[in-house]
Amino acid sequence: MLWFVGLGISGADGIGSDVVKILKKADLVYLEIFTSPITKSELIKIKKIVKGAFKTAPRWLVEDGKAILKEAKKKEVVLLSYGDPYIATTHIELRTRAISEKIQTKTIHAASAITSLIGECGFHFYKIGKVVTMMKDQQSVSSVYYTLYDNLVAGNHTIIILEFNNDAKFFLNPKDAFSSLLLAESGQKRKVIDNSTFAVVASRIGAKNQKITAGEISSLENTNFGKPPHTIIIPGRMHFTESDALKVLAKCLDESFDNSSRIQKISEQMLQKYIPKARKALEEVTNRFKDDKNLQSVLENAELYLDDAEKFQSQGKEELAVLSIGYAEGLIDALRFSKGIDPWA
Numbered sequence: 061m062l063w064f065v066g067l068g069i070s071g072a073d074g075i076g077s078d079v080v081k082i083l084k085k086a087d088l089v090y091l092e093i094f095t096s097p098i099t100k101s102e103l104i105k106i107k108k109i110v111k112g113a114f115k116t117a118p119r120w121l122v123e124d125g126k127a128i129l130k131e132a133k134k135k136e137v138v139l140l141s142y143g144d145p146y147i148a149t150t151h152i153e154l155r156t157r158a159i160s161e162k163i164q165t166k167t168i169h170a171a172s173a174i175t176s177l178i179g180e181c182g183f184h185f186y187k188i189g190k191v192v193t194m195m196k197d198q199q200s201v202s203s204v205y206y207t208l209y210d211n212l213v214a215g216n217h218t219i220i221i222l223e224f225n226n227d228a229k230f231f232l233n234p235k236d237a238f239s240s241l242l243l244a245e246s247g248q249k250r251k252v253i254d255n256s257t258f259a260v261v262a263s264r265i266g267a268k269n270q271k272i273t274a275g276e277i278s279s280l281e282n283t284n285f286g287k288p289p290h291t292i293i294i295p296g297r298m299h300f301t302e303s304d305a306l307k308v309l310a311k312c313l314d315e316s317f318d319n320s321s322r323i324q325k326i327s328e329q330m331l332q333k334y335i336p337k338a339r340k341a342l343e344e345v346t347n348r349f350k351d352d353k354n355l356q357s358v359l360e361n362a363e364l365y366l367d368d369a370e371k372f373q374s375q376g377k378e379e380l381a382v383l384s385i386g387y388a389e390g391l392i393d394a395l396r397f398s399k400g401i402d403p404w405a
Contacts, residue, residue: 062132062158064145066170069266071098071142072105079168080109087112087135090128092151094119094226096142096173097289106140118227125154132163143172174219177262177291181272182305189216189296194237195223196230198244205244208294209252212323215297222290231288234261238277238292250326253277253294258317260293260310261285274306275313283313296320327378334385335369338392341403342366345395355395362391 063082068074075083083089089110091103094117107114117139121127131137145151145167158165178185189211194204204220211218222232238259245253255278263271263285273283295302297320306316342362349355365388372381396402 061136062128062155062163062165063136063138063168064151064155064165065138065140065168066144066172067106067140067142068170069143069173069176071102071266072109074170074266075106075109082138082168083109083140084111085136086110086138088131089114089138089140090117090121091115092117092122092139092141092148094122095148095224097224097226097231098142119150122150122154125157128154129158129161129163132158133161143174144170147172147174171266173265173289174221174291177265177272177293178219180265180270180309181260181262181274181293182309183217183293183295183302184299187215187217187296187299187302189214189218191219191221193221193223194232194240194292196232196236196240198240201240201244202248205241205248205250205252208241209250209323209326212252212294212296212320213325215320217296218294220292220294222288222292224289231290233288234285234290234292235281238281242277250329251322251324255281258295258314258319260295260306262291262293263287264289265291272310273313274310274316279313294319325378327382328373331369331373331378331381331385334382334389335366335373337404338366338369338385338388341392342388344403345392345401348401349395349399358391358395362388365391 063086065079065082089112091106091114122139128137128139139145139151139154141148141151155165174191178188190207192204192207194201208218220237222234222237224231241253242255256276258275259277259280260272260274261280263273264287269286271286273280273285297318298316303316306312346359349359365384369381369384369388372378372384392403
């Protein structure tokens, strides 16, 4: 038997009677220690409840899973974790393997800090977009940057989980996360985030010293958030009830505003740049070859494609507009190569 048991957001103090019975009855309890930081006092409290063997489980042990599954085939084993057990994908994968190996599994669900912080900040749960984890490695930040972009375009809020490495005693600081995103913006130049972007830092959700701080990034970068864990939320299109709730539930350093109202689709940014550029290039080649009857169909088709691009843009069909501008540029480039001119210069 393999139990997947969640401790919730209050740790040992929030353990229910049903979980206590399971922990006392179990032959072996693994406490997973890689998804959330655990204090020594919490560890002692949990250990006192357990009557059987008690072990801490680092990431490699759960990801490998062989030792846990081997024990679960002949004993009653519990994998205990903070929050809800299935927020971590490693736990889902382990349960899948257990079932495939004919090991019976049972689950005790509990609140997760990731889901709890949504309500604690006053946000509507159904407005949360894709959740993403930020690592300290700058190369991985681009995926966070484009997830933020996609969510903002859709008007959704973005939860950014910050890297936690128990073995290295490392937790990514919100200030470093903001700096990494701003550095990504300086390279991507998609106008997704800047120092005036409104964000929320939710700290130690569920703990007695819980703190929620909101404001523009420029203000948050000068704030001391205290000890981890921290989670960043970058709101998209906020309903007025969300704004009102945030003012009450958080320490607001600045007035909240709609980040989504300032975001432009990448396709829109491209069209604003490329349509005028193509118009100017086409005007130049038209002036050069207006008397050449052999090229009139090429010039006319390029003009029609540009007209289509503007029409599709006005209809909100940006993808078709980008496609049309590409055809127009292709015809202009054909003249550039065949006639030895450079209308783009």
